Amino acid sequence: MLWSIAGDVRALLMLPSALALQVAHPAIGAGVDEYSVFRTDPWGRGERSLRSVLLWVYGGDEAAAEGRRLRTLHRSIQGTDTRGRRYHALMPAPYAWVHATGFPVYRHAQRYLGRPFTEAQERQLYAEWLQVGRILGIHDRDMPQTPEEFWPYYRKVLADELELTAVVRELTGTDAPVPPPDRGPRPVRPLLRALWPLLLPPLARFRRFLTIGLMPPDARQALGLPWTPRQERALRRFGLVVRTLVPLLPERLRYLPLARRARARHRAARC
Numbered sequence: 001m002l003w004s005i006a007g008d009v010r011a012l013l014m015l016p017s018a019l020a021l022q023v024a025h026p027a028i029g030a031g032v033d034e035y036s037v038f039r040t041d042p043w044g045r046g047e048r049s050l051r052s053v054l055l056w057v058y059g060g061d062e063a064a065a066e067g068r069r070l071r072t073l074h075r076s077i078q079g080t081d082t083r084g085r086r087y088h089a090l091m092p093a094p095y096a097w098v099h100a101t102g103f104p105v106y107r108h109a110q111r112y113l114g115r116p117f118t119e120a121q122e123r124q125l126y127a128e129w130l131q132v133g134r135i136l137g138i139h140d141r142d143m144p145q146t147p148e149e150f151w152p153y154y155r156k157v158l159a160d161e162l163e164l165t166a167v168v169r170e171l172t173g174t175d176a177p178v179p180p181p182d183r184g185p186r187p188v189r190p191l192l193r194a195l196w197p198l199l200l201p202p203l204a205r206f207r208r209f210l211t212i213g214l215m216p217p218d219a220r221q222a223l224g225l226p227w228t229p230r231q232e233r234a235l236r237r238f239g240l241v242v243r244t245l246v247p248l249l250p251e252r253l254r255y256l257p258l259a260r261r262a263r264a265r266h267r268a269a270r271c
Contacts, residue, residue, distance in 0.1 A: 001125045002132070005106070005114075006057040007259020010246055014109040015050070016211040020171045021101040024223055025157070027087035027094040029165030031077045039170075043181050051258065056132045058262035067135040082165065092142040097157060099133045100143065104154060109214040112239030113246075122147055158222040172211050172225060174204040209235070 005011065023029040032038065038045045055066040077089035087094065103126060110117055117125065126147045133143055144150040170176045180196035182189065192199070212225050213235040220227055246254060255263065 001121060002057045002128045003263075005110075007054055007255045007263075008246070009249075009254060009256065010109075010113045010242060012050075012256075013113060013210055013242070014105050014214055015053075016171065016207060017109065017213075017215040018101045018105040020168050020211050020215060021105065021162075021219055022098045023165055023167040023171065024162040024219075025094050025097050026081035026083050026085070026161065026163060026165065027089075027091065028098060029163075029167045030079055030081040030087060031089050032167050033165070034079055035077050039176075040179075042178055043183050047183065050256070054256060054258040056135055058259050060262070063135050067137055071137050082163070092139070096133070096138050096142045097161075099129075099136060099138055100150075100154070100157075103129050103150065104216050104219070105214065108216040112214065112235060113242050115243070126150065155218070158219060162219070162222050164223050164225075168223060172208050174201065174208055176204070178204070 023032050036045065052066055052070065056063050059066060071090060074089035074095075079087060081087050089095065106125065107117060107122060123146075130140070130143060130145065134140075144153045178200060180189075180193045184192075209231065212220060212227055213231060215225070217227070251260060251263070
């Protein structure tokens with residue numbers, strides 16, 4: 001299932017919600033606040049994160065290497081969280097939570113952007129998510145092994161750990177300064193820089209709308225993030241457009257480049 005959905009362009013719409021859930025954990029929020037370059041290099045940071053996620057699913061031999069790279073990268077990340085507790089980025093509980101957030105966000109967002117998963121599909125997706133976790137070095141003892149075990153664990157983290165950290169407030173706010181994109185075709189970059197003061201406010205509002213809307217309702221409630229019936233109706237209309245149009249796109253437009261190349265190699269190997 002991940003082979004089909006992780007590289008679909010709709011996954012880009014889901015990532016902000018998963019990221020916000022991750023940094024709502026005090027340890028993760030503190031680590032990102034202190035060590036991440038998401039404020040000074042948001043486009044580069046986003047590109048590297050997306051490539052990493054795609055490698056887990058489509059990377060083949062590179063997936064394991066990427067998992068080792070991430071663990072090495074996080075060895076030096078440590079400090080004190082907002083509750084005065086010492087943390088290290090590779091502590092089992094927060095490290096597992098970073099990965100765990102993808103499953104409830106995929107499940108919730110799929111109801112808007114695609115067809116809701118059946119019970120069998122949810123079970124398969126969770127099994128594949130566990131396998132990806134093993135690539136990242138997450139031990140089975142640190143993650144619930146079935147969907148039935150996952151939901152009590154998830155609700156306990158929501159109740160006992162998550163809070164509206166400074167990073168969550170930035171990710172769901174609309175007034176944080178964001179530099180213009182430094183990626184994309186070179187001829188377009190000067191135009192983007194010139195128009196950025198006009199483009200940023202509506203883009204920031206749209207990011208907030210998707211980040212909160214595609215977050216599971218119980219997670220929104222745990223963080224105290226507002227969501228109105230009017231916004232819910234708007235999200236349903238947006239989802240209808242997305243789930244109608246995206247499946248009609250050719251694969252070269254529907255799938256992100258790394259995923260598209262992996263899928264092409266797989267088809268070629270079967271011929």
